[in-house]
Amino acid sequence: MRIVQIGTGGWGKNHTRILSQLGVLVAVCDTDSKKSEEYGEKYSVNHHETLDSLLSSEDFDGAFIVTPTSTHAKIAEKLLEVKKHVFVEKPMTYKSEEGEKLVRIAEKNNVILTCGYIERFNPAVDVVKKMVKEKKFGDLVMLEFHRENRMPLHIKDVGIIYDTSVHDIDTANWLFDDMPHVVFARAGKIKHEYEDFASIMLGYNDDRVAIISSNWITPKKLRKFNAVCTDAIISSDFITQETIVEKDDETQTLQNEKQEPLLLEIQSFLDAIEGKNKQVVKAQEAVNVTKIAEAALLSSQKGIPIYLDLK
Numbered sequence: 001m002r003i004v005q006i007g008t009g010g011w012g013k014n015h016t017r018i019l020s021q022l023g024v025l026v027a028v029c030d031t032d033s034k035k036s037e038e039y040g041e042k043y044s045v046n047h048h049e050t051l052d053s054l055l056s057s058e059d060f061d062g063a064f065i066v067t068p069t070s071t072h073a074k075i076a077e078k079l080l081e082v083k084k085h086v087f088v089e090k091p092m093t094y095k096s097e098e099g100e101k102l103v104r105i106a107e108k109n110n111v112i113l114t115c116g117y118i119e120r121f122n123p124a125v126d127v128v129k130k131m132v133k134e135k136k137f138g139d140l141v142m143l144e145f146h147r148e149n150r151m152p153l154h155i156k157d158v159g160i161i162y163d164t165s166v167h168d169i170d171t172a173n174w175l176f177d178d179m180p181h182v183v184f185a186r187a188g189k190i191k192h193e194y195e196d197f198a199s200i201m202l203g204y205n206d207d208r209v210a211i212i213s214s215n216w217i218t219p220k221k222l223r224k225f226n227a228v229c230t231d232a233i234i235s236s237d238f239i240t241q242e243t244i245v246e247k248d249d250e251t252q253t254l255q256n257e258k259q260e261p262l263l264l265e266i267q268s269f270l271d272a273i274e275g276k277n278k279q280v281v282k283a284q285e286a287v288n289v290t291k292i293a294e295a296a297l298l299s300s301q302k303g304i305p306i307y308l309d310l311k
C-alpha cells in the first residue's frame, strides 16, 4: 500500500510518524517548503510543495489531508477526482455543501472518503460504546461533555465549535447511534477572533440529550464525558482513558489498556482500503457533524433552536 500525506504541521507530524512506522508513507506535501523538506528527509520519502506536483509524480492508493479546515474541500476534491481513497482531518469541510459534494464524488468514483473523528478510536469511548450497546447499565439517556483548554494559537480559520466541539458532537451521535433533530447553542468570544466558548444542546429521539461544553479560555487541559444511563452514571476521561461506573454506593474504576487513538484510526483507514474493515467514519456522518456545527453557530447568533432533518 502506498500512502501520501498533505499537511505536516502541528497535528500532521503525528500522522507522518505513524504512517512511516507502518511502512506505507511514500511522499509528503506541505506548502511550507521547510516542513515538506524536513519531514521528507526525516522519513526518507519524496516531498512536494504543491498538490499538483505530488499528483503528477507520485503513484499512490490513498491520502491523508492534515491541512487547515478551510483548505480541506479543494484538496479532497482533487484527490477524489483522480480516484484516490481519502482521509480528511476534522471537520471534513468548512461548509456542509462542500462535504455533500465530496460524498457524491467519492460515491461516483467508488473510493473511500472518511474523516478524523478520532474519539471513536479512543478506548475511553469504545468501552462506553460497548456498555451502551449491551445495555449493561440500562438505557443511555443523557451525555455531558467537557473539553476545555487554552486556544491553540495557530488555528486562525475557525472558532471552537468547528475545531473542538465537533469531536463531542460526533461522539454523541456515535454513542446514541442517532442524529439530533434539534440544536440549541450559546457561544461567545472573550479573547479570540471567532467564538472561544460554547455550550451546545443536542436533542435526539425519545427526549435524549447531549450537552457539550467547550472553552478555549481556561488553562487546564480537560477532556471528559459522562454517560447517564438508567442504572448508572459512566464517566470517562479522553486523556487518561480511565472510566468510572457509579451505581448506588458502589463505584467501579476501569483502567483500559492505554492506546494511541490516532494509530487505531489510521490503521482502520488502511484496513478499509484493503477491504478488511468497514468501521471507518462514514463521510455522510462527517457531513452531518458539520451541519450540526453550522446549526449551533446559527442558533447562537439568532437565539433560537434550529431543527434538522439529517440523513
Ligand SMILES: NC(=O)c1ccc[n+]([C@@H]2O[C@H](COP(=O)([O-])OP(=O)(O)OC[C@H]3O[C@@H](n4cnc5c(N)ncnc54)[C@H](O)[C@@H]3O)[C@@H](O)[C@H]2O)c1
Residues within 6 Å of the ligand: 006, 007, 008, 009, 010, 011, 012, 029, 030, 031, 032, 035, 051, 066, 067, 068, 069, 071, 075, 089, 090, 091, 116, 117, 118, 154, 163
Ligand atoms: N483529530 C484531532 O484530534 C486533531 C487535532 C489537531 C488538529 N486536527 C486537524 O488537523 C488539521 C491541521 O491542523 P494542525 O493543527 O496540524 O494545523 P497546522 O497549521 O499546525 O498545520 C497545517 C499544515 O498544513 C500546511 N498547509 C496549509 N495549506 C496547505 C495546502 N493547501 N497544501 C499543503 N499544505 C498546506 C501548512 O503549511 C501547515 O504545515 C485541521 O483540520 C485540524 O482541525 C485534528
